[in-house]
Amino acid sequence: MLLAFLVVIAFAVIHLRDLVAIIMLAGLYSLVTAIIFVVMDAVDVAFTEAAVGAGISTVLMLATLSLTGRLRREPRRPRALIPIIVVILTGVTLIYGTFDMPHYGDPDAPVQQHVAPRYINDSPNEVGVPNMVTSVLASYRGFDTLGEVAVIFTAGIAVMVLLMNRRRRSPDEDKEQS
Amino acid sequence: MNDLLGLYSYWIVIVLMMAGFYVVISSSNLIKKIAGLNIFQTSVFILYISMGKVDGGTAPIVVEGSSNAIYSNPLPHVLILTAIVVGVATTALALALVVRIKEAYGTVDEEAISESDNEL
Amino acid sequence: MTLATHYPILQVVIPLLAAPACVLLKNPRACWLLTMLVMLVSLGIAGQLVWQTSESGVISYAIGGWAAPWGIEYRVDALSSYVLLIITTIGALVLPFAARSVADEINIKMQYLFYAAFLLCYTGMLGITITGDAFNLFVFLEISSLSSYALVSLGKDRRALSAAFQYLIMGTLGATFYLIGIGLLYMMTGTLNMADLAERLPAVNESRTVLTALAFLTVGISLKLALFPLHSWLPNAYTYAPSAVSALLAGTATKVAAYVLLRVLFTIFGVDFVLGTMPVAEILIILGMAAILIGSMVAIFQENLKRLLAYSSIAQIGYIVVGISLGTVTGLTAGLVHLFNHAIIKSALFMAIGCIIYRLNSVLIGDIAGLGKRMPWTMAAFVAGGVSLIGVPLTAGFISKWYLVLAALDKGYWPIVVVVLAGSLMAVVYIWRIVETAYFKPYNGPASISEAPLTMLIPTWLLIMVNFYVGIDSSLTAGIASKAAAQLLGVSP
Amino acid sequence: MRYHLVLRTVAKILIPLIMLFAFYVQFHGDYGPGGGFQAGVIFSASLILYGLIFGLAALKQVIRPWVVRVMLASGVLIYGGVGVASLLLGGNFLDYGVLAHDPVHGQHLGILLIELGVGITVAAAMITIYFFFAGRKTTKQ
């Protein structure tokens, strides 16, 4: 049901030309995805997806759009053939891969049998935090999170690098150097 | 038949992924490409999250009082949290680049950009 | 618990923490000093790790004190310490070079950001190399990728921007493919630790999901590796990036990707599976050969020196991939030796070009006419690197090609020999074009051009020296490489 | 949007609430969904809202760019610092168990601190990004 929503949105994105609409649909896509995450018990992820996908990304895209203009040039020739072939090839490979997957929600899937039980059974005692996601995130796999912070830090630096200068300077930017 | 029913949600996710992928590789507008990239990545996230779900399970936050609750696997959640952050970082960077490209080239269309590159 | 036991983590964390420190410092000179210090410490640690692994085999470090499949494990074996050594060597030599070139090419207000991004890129690559966790690898892959996109975009030409964007799209697609692949593997095994994966995969080897995962991982990494035909991002990125960045990336980025390929193919899946079940190796060999031929061919026709080298890199990646895909100890040794050698050569070449840019502000072949007189040391370094790229004996390039050819002959794949030699021939042509222009054409540039400053020349020449050293006495590189190869294939050395 | 009376008024009411909510999310990540990352995003969202309505210049007066820069760096440093501290105290990197006498307590403390680091960096990064995007002039078509 919700996935069907997503399919509609995704195809709408393919079809639409108006960039604003595309951005809004992308935001919508994130919203729906977040609902799906809630349904799949991934509340933390839903939380983040809501804040990021629907919020920050959309605002950023709009900011970009406000700087680049929303007019979208019509492509002269739809050069669709090769992309379609590539996409279908990839998709078929993936679908081929699904045939041996454990079913959705299968409690006997390897994912549920290995590694994870430790988190579920022992983390409240070992780490003492009720939210297992937090304990895995911050403790068991705390280093990933350090990496994640580094990624965000990198993004901050990268944006500064990219947008700091190179143009006529406005008084505002002067102040910023203080 | 039962087999197929257990997999259909994966298929839809794959279709979604491919839709995003298609936008990325076919669109010549850079902003649309980024939007496609977002969709692609988000769909991958769904794939991950769906593997962590257990039938009858609940979110992996300890329910006080009940000791026999079934919890879904928290590990994919953690991974995807990280991946989302990576995704937004990429998006921000890409958009900053688009802004600069627009300033430098006056367009955000890939074909137009490569055209004006070739003129040089 | 002595400090030595923490080397694996310190290797990554020190540069990682130096990056925000740079942002706090803000003074370009201080940042450079800090970065330099970090690079030297890293090099020292990498050396220590090489020594430790050769003494005691695999080092495992459980981050957070959580044992392997639950926590993230850092795992240093012969291969990873070898790659660490490559990265840190290049880093430690590129940085002294960078001081002048950055001061010249990058706005002074952004230099501290440059160093921070540089450190992050470096950290990312070290992290990729050292980690024993498939997902952690993805995180560090992104750190290094994101910072390298930013670094590439710092180039002066506006095409640096579109190049960076292209790089970003391709790189992100690659990373996402990798993510899908890892996801599928996780789905089938329930673990993310590489060693654990390797242990649990044989049980589900037959499944189609695992095959798909292999396909996705290979494609994803190939994108990062710029393996033909997924190489389109590389020439532009290398061409328009600032010289110091080109030197670093050319020396390390693709090498690290090659390392990842090795890890995935041989550590996670295992050689029997990869070579036995699917035609992955065959496909890779064919693509590698195509990369050699096409990369070299295209390089011949380039007018821009950096672009020429970039295409040459594509060809060299082809050599590495061919070596890796042979799946024998000799082949792997060839790939690994070339990993090191090409890193050294390409960094040196890009640094030489950096010197040219510093003085001449141009990288077109037409503009370097007669430069051999004006900048003798720079051009000599360039020629020395070029000769090595061709694979002339006594240079590093020869050793790797020699091993590669041997490995190919071992398996009876004589077409590889033909391709390798054809590639060398084409390398002669494109290097020779430069030599001819630089030495045998009259100089017609501005009169003020003189030799590049010593701070740029010395690192360049140090690399060239290393190049000759390993070309003459290959026991170090080939020794470690063959040990690593044997370890990877599970053969006793 | 300064003259947009309704928006301005409502925003002034909402901003402190949002900010407080951000802190709530930051510190209750142990018990429910949320944590440093989400908190950082929400916190930055409140400031972005302010920037949207009162203008970028006003926002830059409220929170100076150099503060943001320092925050950006210090978040990572806090996180790494916790790791190094645990290393110096005799554990492995990021082994919070050694931070306090009782391992579980140490874990708790460690998580709290690193989540703080995450939150600070994320908030700062988001604000930085907003600063730079919004601070750039529009190009003529």
Next chain:
Amino acid sequence: MMLSPETAILASLFLPLAGGVGVLLTSNRPNLREAVTIVTSLLLLISVFSLLPTILDGGRPAVTLVEMLPGLSIAFKVEPLGMLFAGIASLLWPINSLYSIGYMRANNEKHQTRFYICFTIALSAAVGIAFSANLLTLFIFYEMLTLSTYPLVTHKGTDDAMTAGRTYLGILIGTSIGLLMPAIIWTWSVAGTTDFTAGGILDGKLQDALLGLMLLLYMFGIGKAALMPFHRWLPAAMVAPTPVSALLHAVAVVKAGVFSVVKIAVYIFGIDLLQAQPWTHWLLYAAGFTIITASLIALRQDNLKRRLAYSTISQLSYVILGVAILAPISAMGAALHIAAHAFGKITLFFAAGSIYTAAHKTEISQLDGIGKRMPWTMGAFAIGALSMIGVPPAAGFISKWYMLMGAFEADQIVAIGVIILSTLLNAAYFIPIIYAAFFKQESTESAQHPHGEAPLPIVLALSATAALTLLLFLFPQVPLELAREVVQP
């Protein structure tokens, strides 16, 4: 001698390089620079010839410089053939230096420092080739020789010179990497070694067609031997200043080629193996074809240096032919021909350069009556030409004689035919020049530009080589001894 053989080997290799550095340091003072060149060449001569007694006594001094990979090293070992080649090169270098000084000064050539430096490197490479103990070392110095002579070929820097330089480099590098390198690798992978070993290393390792293929790779891979169709570089190289053509393209480079051919045939394949394998006999025909064809082409050249170049191509194939006949005595002849042709051809080139310097003439048709104005030059030219044709009392006679003997011994009718026919052709393209020079009337145009003999250094040099040609005929013992050592160890 005071030098130990090992030291002498290294000295022979590094002396020229040291001389190169010396030239570089003295580049601002031409007199000093040229003195350095001469002194270096003499020192090289001494150090090379200091090895001669050891070799004649049957000693085989060897040095290993570095070992790159296990079993793959840069090593040197002096054996008679190498001694012969090194001896020729080092003997002719001082003479050539003398000549160069005269030539370069008289013609006001530019980039003289580069010229001398490249010369030193080329000589070092030639000695390296001569002394190499294995294929890899041979290959390295082979490439070094190619690269160091490129600047000499393109010395003039004109577009023509650049184009010629590209042809030169293209063919030499192309064949060496494309053919020689695989052959070496193949050899290594088959035999497990690349050392030059008396009697060959391939016996029993490869059969029939594969062996033929291997020989094909080697023979054509050594492009410097100018076996057709990979001969074009040699005429192309004639754009170089004459001293270059003389020493390098009559002696060092081309001899390095045929020397390698002989060495590989003898020490890698082994004469016996080649004899036993019918698949390798194509070489004879290829060499014969080259001899005849090149001679025919030479006939039609009007440019003196080009005619000499084609003559060189044809003469080089004599050496190959000598090997291909597969009789020990013809192999001896081949070895001897390396020396004979070197002395003869360098004389001819010297003469050509002398004519150019004095009269600025490059075409044969302009040479009518020039013998009267330049008696020394044309006299030397005549001696060189006789040697080429194989007429006593010039050295060429002896080598051809040995080859012919070998051919009879081995019943190689084809070879005999080729040698006789080519001798006639040689005569056909040399005799007219001599005739015209001495017996024809000077053209009116030339008469209006009177000129005398070339500068003294040039005359001295060419007289010396002419004399050597004659001496070699009279006293062939030393080279013969060396050549005999090759075939009968």
Next chain:
Amino acid sequence: MKGIISLFITLSVIWLLLSGHTNPLLLSLGLASVILTVIIDHRMDVVDQEGNRISYPPRLITYIPWLAWETIKSNITVAKLILDPKMPIRPNIFTVKASQPGELGKTIYANSITLTPGTVSMSVDGDEILVHAIDQGTADDLLTGEMDRRVTRISGEH
């Protein structure tokens, strides 16, 4: 100062309600959070020179139920319009006078107008609010001015 204190108290209450944890650690963190928020908010006030808006007109309590009832009524009206197949709407635009002295009052009034379906405030310009109504009936309700009076009454002299 008064604003700061009221903000502090409000935020503290909200924190306690949200948190539900009373261990010292979280309480002290909460206190820190509240203080930080107040500081930042105060900085904002200084910058934009507007006071914070958290204050409690006591008569809000009486206004909300009335507003709720009005909302329900107009909801039903508009729902009927939607469900009517003929859709008998008569959209029109008009201005009403906002007699509140303060900005907060005007805001409450404008939002109240919007909150009741059938009328949407489109712009606040001085004392006048431009309103779009979907139907004459909803417009007429507004034009009686009762809402204006009530809002004026609660907002007082702020």
Next chain:
Amino acid sequence: MFTAALFAVAVAMILCLLRMLLGPTVYDRILALNSFGTKTVLTIAIAGFLMGRPDFLDIALVYALINFIGTIAILKFFEYGTLGDESLEESE
């Protein structure tokens, strides 16, 4: 009971999505997006109850908030073409 409400909201979401796709003006789309966001809040709130974990309301709250900010951002973009200072824009 929750299911019924959920169903109603879901139907409403489909209608919103339709309006979103149909447009025709950008403002219609924004309106639909805003409305959709509100419904998402409801969905999550109800879903939380349905799954017996009502403590997910934080997410709903974040949604409401993000939705608001997003809408304001979009509007600001349309009215002023910038997300920063309007004055900057005008001064150019």
Next chain:
Amino acid sequence: MHLLTDTLSWFFLLSGGLAVMIGSLGLLRFPDFYTRLHAAGITDSFGTAAILVGLAFQAGLTLVTVKLLLITVFILLTSPTSTHALAKSALHGQLKPLLKEDGGASSNT
């Protein structure tokens, strides 16, 4: 007591759901942007509040209720604001409203 809260909750949830549905229907059916604003208003004001209150009745007097009320307040505060801003923006953007003189059923803008 339990029955009472249940019933109330039922009532609110259902009527809220109904309101949301009707509002969205209006969103789809109404002819122009400004009229659609009103339809959206139904969802935002009554629908949302009713559903959330209904849920609050389910939860009883707990933290959950507090949060629910907070959300309600939040939405009731923000949604008219955004609607207002939207309307203003549309007006600013020269989007002409459809007025009664034009007649209702013709297609929009």
